[in-house]
Amino acid sequence: xxxxxxxxxxxxxxxxxxxxxxxxxxxxxxxxxxxxxxxxxxxxxxxxxxxxxxxxxxxxxxxxxxxxxxxxxxxxxxxxxxxxxxxxxxxxxxxxxxxxxxxxxxxxxxxxxxxxxxxxxxxxxxxxxxxxxxxxxxxxxxxxxxxxxxxxxxxxxxxxxxxxxxxxxxxxxxxxxxxxxxxxxxxxxxxxxxxxxxxxxxxxxxxxxxxxxxxxxxxxxxxxxxxxxxxxxxxxxxx
Amino acid sequence: xxxxxxxxxxxxxxxxxxxxxxxxxxxxxxxxxxxxxxxxxxxxxxxxxxxxxxxxxxxxxxxxxxxxxxxxxxxxxxxxxxxxxxxxxxxxxxxxxxxxxxxxxxxxxxxxxxxxxxxxxxxxxxxxxxxxxxxxxxxxxxxxxxxxxxxxxxxxxxxxxxxxxxxxxxxxxxxxxxxxxxxxxxxxxxxxxxxxxxxxxxxxxxxxxxxxxxxxxxxxxxxxxxxxxxxxxxxxxxxxxxxxxxxxxxxxxxxxxxxxxxxxxxxxxxxx
Numbered sequence: 125x126x127x128x129x130x131x132x133x134x135x136x137x138x139x140x141x142x143x144x145x146x147x148x149x150x151x152x153x154x155x156x157x158x159x160x161x162x163x164x165x166x167x168x169x170x171x172x173x174x175x176x177x178x179x180x181x182x183x184x185x186x187x188x189x190x191x192x193x194x195x196x197x198x199x200x201x202x203x204x205x206x207x208x209x210x211x212x213x214x215x216x217x218x219x220x221x222x223x224x225x226x227x228x229x230x231x232x233x234x235x236x237x238x239x240x241x242x243x244x245x246x247x248x249x250x251x252x253x254x255x256x257x258x259x260x261x262x263x264x265x266x267x268x269x270x271x272x273x274x275x276x277x278x279x280x281x282x283x284x285x286x287x288x289x290x291x292x293x294x295x296x297x298x299x300x301x302x303x304x305x306x307x308x309x310x311x312x313x314x315x316x317x318x319x320x321x322x323x324x325x326x327x328x329x330x331x332x333x334x335x336x337x338x339x340x341x342x343x344x345x346x347x348x349x350x351x352x353x354x355x356x357x358x359x360x361x362x363x
Numbered sequence: 364x365x366x367x368x369x370x371x372x373x374x375x376x377x378x379x380x381x382x383x384x385x386x387x388x389x390x391x392x393x394x395x396x397x398x399x400x401x402x403x404x405x406x407x408x409x410x411x412x413x414x415x416x417x418x419x420x421x422x423x424x425x426x427x428x429x430x431x432x433x434x435x436x437x438x439x440x441x442x443x444x445x446x447x448x449x450x451x452x453x454x455x456x457x458x459x460x461x462x463x464x465x466x467x468x469x470x471x472x473x474x475x476x477x478x479x480x481x482x483x484x485x486x487x488x489x490x491x492x493x494x495x496x497x498x499x500x501x502x503x504x505x506x507x508x509x510x511x512x513x514x515x516x517x518x519x520x521x522x523x524x525x526x527x528x529x530x531x532x533x534x535x536x537x538x539x540x541x542x543x544x545x546x547x548x549x550x551x552x553x554x555x556x557x558x559x560x561x562x563x564x565x566x567x568x569x570x571x572x573x574x575x576x577x578x579x580x581x582x583x584x585x586x587x588x589x590x591x592x593x594x595x596x597x598x599x600x601x602x603x604x605x606x607x608x609x610x611x612x613x614x615x616x617x618x619x620x621x622x623x624x625x626x627x628x629x630x631x632x633x634x635x
Binding site: 174175176195198199201203205208209210211213214215216217219220221223224225226249251254 | 397515518519522523525526527528529530531572573576577578579582
């Protein structure tokens with residue numbers, strides 16, 4: 125079953141074409157890793173899929189419905205941003221944050237359940253701003269999962285987080301996809317992690333230059349080399 | 364200090380209205396403070412000055428014109444801010460000075476300052492009528508009910524607009540709603556502390572409460588308690604010593620803030 129279908133997506137910013145004719149299908153149960161250098165258009169792609177950017181050409185469908193026509197798909201979607209921005213002393217506890225994600229007030233038990241599942245139950249009465257990056261990230265995953273979404277979208281979610289938390293985070297993702305059958309779309313810089321976790325890979329650099337099973341990508345040395353060179357050039361460019 | 368003052372009906376009205384306004388300002392103010400909109404209350408209050416002057420000139424009850432001008436001013440400035448990408452603090456400065464400018468010109472046209480203007484500038488809580496008290500209680504009730512119903516949406520869009528949008532919350536509508544409620548709250552509170560000290564009630568109890576490191580509901584309750592305490596003690600003390608209630612109330616709130624800062628520096632506030 126098709127969960128997401130993107131057809132000929134083009135986003136033109138005043139000075140640059142951020143996405144050029146990108147087409148992509150994500151099926152139920154896919155664990156898709158989107159890789160690409162900085163400025164490759166990953167964030168623009170996500171913003172368009174999430175309804176935050178509406179100035180695009182082409183068509184984006186979730187569950188066979190054009191997202192320009194219906195926002196209902198957002199109910200089935202959990203989103204974990206790259207680095208959630210909030211005031212450090214914002215007076216909300218972990219439970220308060222997860223509750224924000226909850227659609228029905230009656231599902232209060234679900235909060236405890238999800239906090240336990242993500243190993244942050246003992247932090248539930250702590251303020252979000254007091255926690256480490258890794259702990260905060262798990263809180264935001266809990267918030268994204270509290271409505272039992274069918275699809276989870278994560279934007280480079282390991283930036284600035286310690287290795288132990290990253291490992292825990294990856295094992296959580298693996299379990300969500302394999303046991304709970306949640307479709308995952310995840311953008312990452314970490315090629316090794318994508319190799320280990322994702323079953324599909326999309327290589328983006330304004331255009332989509334590969335999309336398919338991750339085995340195919342990682343067994344093709346030429347593709348991996350091409351990707352690495354593209355990232356390296358970006359890297360040099362940025363320094 | 365004799366307890367005789369508690370038997371006066373004007374004192375009953377002052378305390379009842381004062382407590383309602385204390386609760387209202389602390390709740391609406393908490394969202395403004397968290398949105399980095401602390402001075403917005405001040406800007407609305409200053410624009411209400413133009414509305415009050417207009418009412419006095421036209422011979423209409425000044426608070427009615429103040430409601431109209433303040434709410435319209437607040438909504439228009441929010442629209443302009445979004446449309447022309449003006450920063451929050453600059454838009455506050457625009458709203459603030461336009462209100463005062465309009466007020467001054469109208470006062471000039473009507474032949475200069477009167478006693479009435481001063482009571483609006485500095486508050487006149489001991490003079491609230493029965494009708495005023497009913498109006499204050501009704502508006503407080505309505506706004507608190509709206510906030511209670513939309514609590515999750517308002518908090519979420521205050522915490523992180525982008526994520527709230529992705530969760531399907533109509534963030535822009537919520538923003539306008541908050542501005543609208545802030546407009547009503549400010550004008551309603553003018554009788555207690557006057558145009559010049561409004562933002563004190565919006566900001567000080569909330570800044571104090573946030574220091575206690577608690578979650579959202581507890582922070583709101585602490586803020587309300589401090590706000591109510593400042594208003595009750597402020598009104599009574601000012602009456603006994605025959606000083607201005609507005610100034611006394613705000614000094615009480617500042618005292619609680621200073622005390623909290625002291626406790627915090629002494630390391631007596633646990634992190635959790």
